[in-house]
Amino acid sequence: KYRGARTRKQTLSVKSRQQASHTSKQVLVEVLETKSITGKEVTTVIEEEGPTWMTKLVNYMKEGTLPADENEARKIRLKARQYELMDGIFYKRSFLTLWLRCVGPLQVEYVIKEIHEGSCSMHTGPRSVVAKAIRLGYFWPTMHRDAQDIIRKCNDCQVHRPVARHPQQHLTPITALWPFYKWGIDIAGPFPEGPRKVKFLIVAMDYFTKWIEAKAVAMITGG
Known part of the structure; x- marks a missing residue:
């Protein structure tokens, strides 16, 4: 088996040399007389109009x-x-x-x-x-x-820049008289319209007792 494999390798190497014998070993270089692309003429000289800081x-x-x-x-x-x-x-x-x-x-x-x-x-x-x-x-x-x-x-830059996540105005700290003496207020909605066209909820919750109050309104306006 070893001799057969070795003989086969020698035969393949001889064939490869015989097939490459007709090719030239010279490196052919082609000189292009004309440019393959057309360049654009760019003028960077800008004349100032009127007096400047200089x-x-x-x-x-x-x-x-x-x-x-x-x-x-x-x-x-x-x-x-x-x-x-x-x-x-x-x-x-x-x-x-x-x-x-x-x-x-x-x-x-x-x-x-x-x-x-x-x-x-x-x-x-x-x-x-x-x-x-x-x-x-x-x-x-x-x-x-x-x-x-x-x-x-x-x-x-205006289209692809990252969206700013920080608030536009400075946050205002609120001091509590005693611990958990605060109410949280939020607006929920819009929901499907109910009687008198109400579709928003103003929800308030006491942080200490977790008591919740809600008021249904028709619209939300800023002031």
Whole structure:
């Protein structure tokens, strides 16, 4: 049996070598002269309209112009130490990362939406969006507020976000004069209509004696 099995294995190995002898061992590479997909041209340059939060600082660093108000001029001189103008682009110094490129309101909206709703986004919260914007090298003074305002308007987040389970108003503690000196009140219904169109019950129960009182009403109104 052993010799027969060994002979059969040798025969199969010889056949496999004979069948693969006609194939080439070269790796064929095909060079495509044209692209298989068409790319989309995306323009990311957004021109700001009108003055922004950077205008006074840029004017001071370019031309040395300052406002007439001494307090305002002093603030601009102090702020200018944290910024730098290189090749016409305004940057902010950063101690933990590289230079942060300063952006205006129109660019802010594009950056936040691209991080929050873009192709590689996860619809994260404002804090994560701001942290990623800083890692990507962007800065503007109202980062957290703008991220929160824009993310609140995201339709997908409004539809798919978890439902809040906490009450909208703060809970009010109730102090009892002695233990179990409290009544619990609840509304039950609607039930099938009865006489005088009543279909709701206002139920009250004494926590100590477990005494229950109920009142049938036709409708429930808040006040």
